[in-house]
Amino acid sequence: MAKIERFEELQVWILAREICQYITFLIETTSLKTNYSLKDQIVRSSGSIMDNIAEGFERNGTREFIQFLSIAKGSCGEVKSQSYRAFDKKLITEEQHVKLNNMAELEKNKLGSFINYLRNTEIKGIKFKKD
Secondary structure: OOOOOOOOHHHHHHHHHHHHHHHHHHHHHOOOHHHHHHHHHHHHHHHHHHHHHHEEEEEEEEHHHHHHHHHHHHHHHHHHHHHHHHHHHHOOOOHHHHHHHHHHHHHHHHHHHHHHHHHHHOOOOOHHHOO
């Protein structure tokens, strides 16, 4: 695996950003904008995916990074659940719901694979690097 210097280079963070962008699109173009509590929840949970990946990366320790990736993975579940709620309330279309769920499911799977990789690597993080 190539050395990653910044969290913005991580594929899991890039996909999390795309999920946030899609949710912003949904809010701007659908009735989701009218349900303030659900809109706020889905914005927060999708942002939590991005933010926890970034925060964990910046901690410079593999164990801490795994912990934050696990939180991000849980936030994928929140986004999926909130997508169902938005669809059930007819705030988004079935096509939009399926797209958002597929994006969140892909992200969840990528995070799970990344967590497994980190658990099995000898890399412990920059703060454990010996000079």
